[in-house]
Amino acid sequence: MSQAATIQDGLIFRGRRRRQQGLVAVEFALLWIGGVLPLLLLATVAVSLFSIKQTLTLAAENGARAMLSYQPSMEARRQYACNVAQQATQWLQNYAGIGDVCQNTASTAGTTTGIAVSQPFACPYKTSSTGTSFYCVTVTARYNYAKNPFFPGTASLYGWIVSDSISSTATVQLDAGI
Template identity: 40%
Template sequence: MNVRFPARSARPSRQRGVVTLEFAFMLMLGVLPLLFLTYTGVMMMAVQQTLATASAEGARASLRFGTAQQRRVGACQAAQRSMQWLLAYAGQTPDCSNGGSAPILVSQPTPCVGMADAHCIQVSVSYDYGAHPFLPGTGRLYGWAMDRPIRSIAVAQLDLGSN
């Protein structure tokens, strides 16, 4: 007995695995780049938030009483504590003994802008994403948008009457 199958029944067997290939291509070309961009965006926001907190903590620490040099050192140390995870990742150890070194810079007390009789200290912190990207290759990829380090600055008005 000779049994013949219709020509249509042969088609589904040729289609086996096509859905798997389509899913793999969709994953590689659609979902993974989306996850990649989301991850780097979240990490950049975390860096910016960390820098904003570090500069604010440094400025707040400069308000403690002491000499101008003690205030600068205290501000640098407070900023360093607040951004410790970034410094560890980048392998940087700023020297706070003289008021800071890159990536934490604390200015000398200077007259505040618009108020010549008051003095202010400026705390500036930064992170160079191009030199220390979280995902390899993204420093160059985002170089067009981030040609400078990510930075945050905070200013504190000092009460110098208690020196």
């Protein structure tokens, strides 16, 4: 009798061990789904937002530098600057499925995706040391993340990080003799 009880106790013990091993697998799955996956999603979204912002900054800077190159008219300079900036954002345009993003307005209004080159305006500082006045031109690159998110649902899920659109601006100073 005592031998049967020992065997019975041994079977119960082994049965509990098997059930415990299954419980560990379930706990691991719940921890993975509830803890690790949201962190990985947050990190992936952060990297994608960083790459978008870097692309827009590069586009605005390249567009501003292109304004310094010689063109026969100011309108030709503005168009050339927009084309150069558009080349830097080509992968974003391909992803969003949009064509020409050059806009003839002073800025990209609202939450549109695009590149805008402003008309020349008087710089806040009036003259140089030689008495020459300058004009400034602003190049703005904008991407509408709410309309074209990299990961569906992240615009609303991480709304505290992601606004409707992401933008970058660069300003170049031009001699008044343009």
